[in-house]
Amino acid sequence: xxxxxxxxxxxxxxxxxxxxxxDALEVPVGCVIVEDGKVIASGRNRTTETRNATRHAExxxxxxxxxxxxxxxxxxxxxxxxFSNCSLYVTCEPCIMCASALSILGIKEVFYGCxxxxxxxCGSILSLHLSNTTPLNNSEVPPGKSFKCTGGxxxxxxxxxxxxxxxxxxxxxxxPHRPLARQA
Amino acid sequence: xxxxxxxxxxxDKQPHDLHHQPTESVFASIIxxxxxxxxVRRLNQIAPLEDLRHVKRIQKKVLEGGQIQLLVILCLVxxxxxxxxxxxSHLQELxxxxxxSPFITxxxxxxxxxxxxxxxQCKFWPTSYHPRTYNIDGITGFSEEDSQSxxxxxxxxxxxxxxxxxxxxxxxxxxxxxxQIISSACDQIFVWNTCNDDSCSRKPELxxxxxxxxxxxxxxxxxHSNNSSNQLKQPxxxxxxxxxxxxxEHQSHSRSLYYFHPLRHAAMVAIxxxxxxxxxxxxxxxxxxxxxLELDGENSSWTSSHxxxxxxxxxxxxxxxxxxxxxxxxxxxxxxxYLCTGYDIYLVWEPCAMCAMxxxxxxxxxxxxxFPNPNAGALGxxxxxxxEKSLNHHYAVFxxxxxxxALHRCYI
Ligand SMILES: [Zn+2]
Ligand SMILES: [Zn+2]
Numbered sequence: 001x002x003x004x005x006x007x008x009x010x011x012x013x014x015x016x017x018x019x020x021x022x023d024a025l026e027v028p029v030g031c032v033i034v035e036d037g038k039v040i041a042s043g044r045n046r047t048t049e050t051r052n053a054t055r056h057a058e059x060x061x062x063x064x065x066x067x068x069x070x071x072x073x074x075x076x077x078x079x080x081x082x083f084s085n086c087s088l089y090v091t092c093e094p095c096i097m098c099a100s101a102l103s104i105l106g107i108k109e110v111f112y113g114c115x116x117x118x119x120x121x122c123g124s125i126l127s128l129h130l131s132n133t134t135p136l137n138n139s140e141v142p143p144g145k146s147f148k149c150t151g152g153x154x155x156x157x158x159x160x161x162x163x164x165x166x167x168x169x170x171x172x173x174x175x176p177h178r179p180l181a182r183q184a
Numbered sequence: 185x186x187x188x189x190x191x192x193x194x195x196d197k198q199p200h201d202l203h204h205q206p207t208e209s210v211f212a213s214i215i216x217x218x219x220x221x222x223x224v225r226r227l228n229q230i231a232p233l234e235d236l237r238h239v240k241r242i243q244k245k246v247l248e249g250g251q252i253q254l255l256v257i258l259c260l261v262x263x264x265x266x267x268x269x270x271x272x273s274h275l276q277e278l279x280x281x282x283x284x285s286p287f288i289t290x291x292x293x294x295x296x297x298x299x300x301x302x303x304x305q306c307k308f309w310p311t312s313y314h315p316r317t318y319n320i321d322g323i324t325g326f327s328e329e330d331s332q333s334x335x336x337x338x339x340x341x342x343x344x345x346x347x348x349x350x351x352x353x354x355x356x357x358x359x360x361x362x363x364q365i366i367s368s369a370c371d372q373i374f375v376w377n378t379c380n381d382d383s384c385s386r387k388p389e390l391x392x393x394x395x396x397x398x399x400x401x402x403x404x405x406x407x408h409s410n411n412s413s414n415q416l417k418q419p420x421x422x423x424x425x426x427x428x429x430x431x432x433e434h435q436s437h438s439r440s441l442y443y444f445h446p447l448r449h450a451a452m453v454a455i456x457x458x459x460x461x462x463x464x465x466x467x468x469x470x471x472x473x474x475x476x477l478e479l480d481g482e483n484s485s486w487t488s489s490h491x492x493x494x495x496x497x498x499x500x501x502x503x504x505x506x507x508x509x510x511x512x513x514x515x516x517x518x519x520x521x522y523l524c525t526g527y528d529i530y531l532v533w534e535p536c537a538m539c540a541m542x543x544x545x546x547x548x549x550x551x552x553x554x555f556p557n558p559n560a561g562a563l564g565x566x567x568x569x570x571x572e573k574s575l576n577h578h579y580a581v582f583x584x585x586x587x588x589x590a591l592h593r594c595y596i
Binding site: 053055066097100121 | 427428429431432439442444445446447450452456459462463536537538539540541542544545546547559560566567569572574575578
């Protein structure tokens with residue numbers, strides 16, 4: 001299947017974000033959020049800087065959006081509607097935490113680069129993007145919405161970034177100990 | 185009075201039904217004890233039981249009259265083919281040279297995780313049982329003092345969860361070595377905006393100057409326990425980990441009076457403030473991680489027990505036997521913690537997948553929760569992250585069954 005040039009363009013922007021993370025000595029993962037063919041937010045991993053290991057690229061971009069939308073006076077219903085029109089492009093498969101978050105927000109679609117064999121929440125370890133289809137214990141409100149998920153987009157570029165980070169790394173970084181593709 | 189607090193370990197795997205443990209069919213045969221050594225040696229070469237290491241190769245039966253009978257496992261019965269001639273040729277040679285008569289029997293497929301399971305397993309065929317060798321404190325039980333302390337911290341989580349009339353989830357991160365609260369938080373899905381300046385709205389992570397909406401709407405839910413069983417009757421729809429999607433159903437109030445953030449579950453907020461505390465207490469350069477005390481789950485328990493035995497040099501050159509020597513006790517310069525390594529978290533409700541994974545990332549050592557989350561719980565109810573082998577960190581999970589009066593005190 002040919003990947004559309006549009007998808008490649010957005011993934012390339014996500015890779016640029018990942019490179020920014022690398023420059024800041026962070027595990028290189030980056031993402032952009034797209035609505036109606038326009039990038040409306042971007043994010044990169046900030047776990048080292050914040051000492052908060054949950055500050056993944058996706059969480060950063062989501063916070064940018066929530067901040068902006070509320071500054072513009074959007075109501076919760078409108079915010080929820082907006083998320084359902086957004087696509088996320090991220091260099092590595094969202095981890096279980098981020099996949100869960102994306103499902104809570106009700107994002108429309110996710111495109112990712114390399115898969116995440118250790119923590120992946122979109123098929124590798126858990127499949128949280130399918131959350132709506134799993135039977136629920138007769139709850140009225142499902143814990144999350146399902147979203148469409150496509151992996152393997154510019155995966156080699158994403159992997160190359162990880163490899164560069166861990167192999168040549170930087171003199172200050174801890175010796176990894178972190179597995180390849182730890183973050184996302 | 186508090187000794188009816190019960191702390192239950194939630195294991196990595198769903199325990200098997202004791203009397204219906206999965207089994208596997210094997211070919212076995214009675215052998216002459218004279219040949220036992222030779223046969224077993226040969227079998228280990230030609231037909232090792234790779235996936236059944238917990239199963240003993242030989243079974244010894246004492247027959248009536250005290251006579252000893254030995255039985256040996258030859259090999260697994262390959263699926264869909266229980267004919268003897270389906271066995272590898274080496275085995276067939278062995279069978280004919282010792283004149284064995286193979287028969288099919290069952291052995292338990294998985295190693296026993298408890299003594300009870302092991303006893304049941306041995307009714308089929310003997311297995312070996314190794315109680316887990318690594319121990320995150322508490323898996324093998326709590327001392328009276330420790331369970332008092334667990335109860336006390338759970339109590340503060342409970343009080344937080346109910347402090348605003350509206351029942352939400354609450355999280356308390358604790359350094360157990362110093363019995364000190366590191367950070368605590370409630371769900372912050374809806375937060376009043378008491379901040380006028382513009383910079384606040386650009387930084388949704390800075391909710392510190394905001395207060396949590398109290399008494400939202402008219403739903404005054406209270407924590408009612410169903411007598412002694414710790415079962416909750418109410419739906420508690422404001423507990424974010426129970427109903428993570430609830431925010432989208434929320435009726436909009438007038439705009440701009442408050443912020444909302446659908447992902448600010450109690451555990452996420454507590455992690456954030458522990459990170460803020462870390463940055464504030466140890467303002468060193470972010471990347472000089474050489475000082476980090478990075479210890480993962482299993483290593484850290486080794487280190488702490490090792491440290492207990494270690495004699496530690498004091499400034500005056502004297503050696504003092506240190507009890508419970510952790511890196512951050514008061515008589516040592518505090519080492520900068522690596523994330524939440526060594527810390528515990530107390531949650532009123534079992535966390536959802538987002539929160540449970542966040543706690544893996546932040547390297548929490550133990551999780552205590554009071555009530556299960558059948559809707560979205562990720563520590564045994566819907567998922568079981570503590571048993572996902574691929575994750576790079578594993579915490580131990582406990583449910584705290586609270587004594588009646590603890591619930592009533594907060595009940596509000
Ligand atoms: Zn993530
Ligand atoms: Zn949660």
